[in-house]
Amino acid sequence: MKSTGIVRSVDNLGRIVIPAELRNVLGIDKQEPLEIFINGDQIILQKYQPNTEKEEVIANLQKMAFNAKSPNVIETIDRAIKLIR
Structure with missing residues (x-):
């Protein structure tokens, strides 16, 4: 797994902002669905694919x-x- 060096806090509503630089590199557009996975104590976000x-x-x-x-x-x-x- 590659570290980005970016740290974000969870806000009062439980949200985390994915920085624009990462969204651009990964091709994540506004309103694009992401799938959430759990691997031990890790949370993994992935573009949703039917x-x-x-x-x-x-x-x-x-x-x-x-x-x-x-x-x-x-x-x-x-x-x-x-x-x-």
């Missing part, structure tokens, strides 16, 4: 893995699929 799009990406990755010749490529694709799910 499950149909995720499943389509997974299916394409599985096809790529099936046609791949390199064990490293196959392992990387398998890891990507696990991360997406």
Whole structure:
């Protein structure tokens, strides 16, 4: 995980502002839905993708893995699929 060095406080209503620089770099537009995940004591924000799009990406990755010749490529694709799910 890469540190940005940016620290923000939670306001009285429980909100955190995502700095404009990060939103621009990550392509997060105003009113864009973000999905919230929990990993231990971490809160992870991710652009929301409907499950149909995720499943389509997974299916394409599985096809790529099936046609791949390199064990490293196959392992990387398998890891990507696990991360997406």
